[in-house]
Amino acid sequence: MPPVTAAATAPPVPVPAPALVSAPAPVLAPAGPPRPGELPWVQARMRAHAAPRPWPARTVPLADAVGLTLADALRTPHPLPAFDTAAMDGYAVAGPGPWRVRGEVRAGTVWAGALAAGECVEISTGAQVPAGACAVLPVEAALAGDDGLVYGPVPPPGRHIRRAGEDAPAGSLLAPAGTPVCPALLGLAASCGHDTLTVRPAPRVRVLVTGDELDHAGPPGPGRVRDALGPALPALVAALGGECREVRHVHDRPAGSLAAAVHGTRDAEVVVVTGSTSVGATDQLRRLLAEAGARPVVDTVACRPGHPMLLAELPSGGWVVGLPGNPYAALVAAHTLLGPLLAGLCGRALAPLPLVPVTGSLRPAPGLTRLVPVTWDGAGARIAAGHGAAFLRAAAVADALAAIPPDWTDGAPAPLLLTR
Ligand SMILES: Nc1nc2c(c(=O)[nH]1)N[C@H]1C(S)=C(S)[C@@H](COP(=O)(O)OP(=O)(O)OC[C@H]3O[C@@H](n4cnc5c(N)ncnc54)[C@H](O)[C@@H]3O)O[C@H]1N2
Numbered sequence: 541m542p543p544v545t546a547a548a549t550a551p552p553v554p555v556p557a558p559a560l561v562s563a564p565a566p567v568l569a570p571a572g573p574p575r576p577g578e579l580p581w582v583q584a585r586m587r588a589h590a591a592p593r594p595w596p597a598r599t600v601p602l603a604d605a606v607g608l609t610l611a612d613a614l615r616t617p618h619p620l621p622a623f624d625t626a627a628m629d630g631y632a633v634a635g636p637g638p639w640r641v642r643g644e645v646r647a648g649t650v651w652a653g654a655l656a657a658g659e660c661v662e663i664s665t666g667a668q669v670p671a672g673a674c675a676v677l678p679v680e681a682a683l684a685g686d687d688g689l690v691y692g693p694v695p696p697p698g699r700h701i702r703r704a705g706e707d708a709p710a711g712s713l714l715a716p717a718g719t720p721v722c723p724a725l726l727g728l729a730a731s732c733g734h735d736t737l738t739v740r741p742a743p744r745v746r747v748l749v750t751g752d753e754l755d756h757a758g759p760p761g762p763g764r765v766r767d768a769l770g771p772a773l774p775a776l777v778a779a780l781g782g783e784c785r786e787v788r789h790v791h792d793r794p795a796g797s798l799a800a801a802v803h804g805t806r807d808a809e810v811v812v813v814t815g816s817t818s819v820g821a822t823d824q825l826r827r828l829l830a831e832a833g834a835r836p837v838v839d840t841v842a843c844r845p846g847h848p849m850l851l852a853e854l855p856s857g858g859w860v861v862g863l864p865g866n867p868y869a870a871l872v873a874a875h876t877l878l879g880p881l882l883a884g885l886c887g888r889a890l891a892p893l894p895l896v897p898v899t900g901s902l903r904p905a906p907g908l909t910r911l912v913p914v915t916w917d918g919a920g921a922r923i924a925a926g927h928g929a930a931f932l933r934a935a936a937v938a939d940a941l942a943a944i945p946p947d948w949t950d951g952a953p954a955p956l957l958l959t960r
């Protein structure tokens with residue numbers, strides 16, 4: 541059975557307005573019930589996608605458009621194919637045979653005459669079929685006699701002719717605005733005669749990695765932790781549709797370094813901050829956003845891991861995505877908020893999630909979506925081993941993240957976010 545699409549458009553459930561500075565919450569086991577104010581995971585995705593206005597469009601040469609997003613619908617100004625086209629090498633024939641050969645027509649040339657019944661031209665695949673011809677007789681079915689006549693079965697009318705406009709009449713819409721530009725779309729645009737496309741560029745993203753305990757090269761020293769997110773995020777940002785301009789390491793102290801770094805990234809549409817999303821003494825992100833007058837869009841999500849994630853809009857119009865410091869939690873948060881935000885900025889639809897059976901051992905949690913790495917063999921998904929909030933092993937070998945709903949049981953379907 542083909543996978544069906546998950547209820548990405550589930551009916552909205554009223555939730556309290558987010559508040560960036562939340563009261564310190566009691567420490568709960570990772571799969572405890574949702575805390576007050578946590579937004580359901582499905583709604584967090586939708587809210588992040590709906591938050592931005594699409595970024596302004598620009599017109600670029602075809603070669604520069606791949607990977608970007610169509611800002612205007614792609615239309616063909618002329619019919620496709622543009623003329624009646626031979627689909628086989630052979631003879632374009634008129635009326636019943638045998639047919640007298642009047643000439644030949646190769647692809648790219650035009651035979652200007654018109655055929656009368658009992659006449660034909662030798663024709664190449666892709667050549668324009670002359671007026672009067674009613675079908676093409678493939679060369680394998682034809683016998684050219686020494687008498688200048690071609691013999692063979694009379695083909696049914698229209699056989700092996702691609703009629704002008706049969707693929708698309710002039711003016712047809714071929715791809716709507718919001719379509720990602722893939723190699724096939726580039727070829728289609730060229731077939732229509734376009735040399736440029738009007739696209740929305742990939743949003744520019746700057747990454748600020750916080751955490752004074754982090755080492756950025758080699759094995760970590762005593763009590764220290766190797767930064768896993770700095771190396772992972774440029775590729776993740778690219779996979780989610782953005783362009784990572786910079787990864788900067790920001791010190792937790794003095795307080796104010798992070799604020800200065802966030803405000804110093806005005807040449808990016810999105811600032812991603814890793815770490816600093818929690819309630820510890822050095823976790824400054826919510827405080828600095830509140831002080832900056834940022835508009836909270838998502839402030840904690842009813843999912844595990846990754847619940848401290850946040851999305852806010854700065855008064856300048858820039859976007860801040862807060863990813864928890866635990867590396868797997870950060871990956872979950874990036875797929876939950878950053879991917880949909882970037883899609884919204886590009887004018888793309890929110891990616892529909894295939895709903896597939898998931899097997900494995902996991903205790904679902906009341907009121908929470910659990911995000912787990914899964915391997916997927918095309919028919920079903922299996923929960924991969926090794927998925928702590930701080931441990932990337934399962935995610936590193938997984939094909940997707942499954943969004944396990946609270947009422948899931950082993951083998952029941954769950955939506956998949958494809959990660960490869
Ligand atoms: N009192 C509470 N403490 C914590 C809560 C809570 O609700 N109340 N939530 C826990 C959860 S869940 C998470 S997730 C973290 C989120 O914390 P932060 O976003 O502030 O991140 P940090 O505290 O800086 O780091 C958490 C953890 O991750 C390691 N880390 C950070 N950055 C990186 C990196 N780039 N590469 C590898 N590892 C990284 C860091 O060393 C910590 O071990 O808060 C919990 N606490």
Ligand code: MOO
Pocket residue numbers: 570844845846847848864866869870929930
């Ligand atoms: O579990 Mo925390 O939710 O993001 O590591």
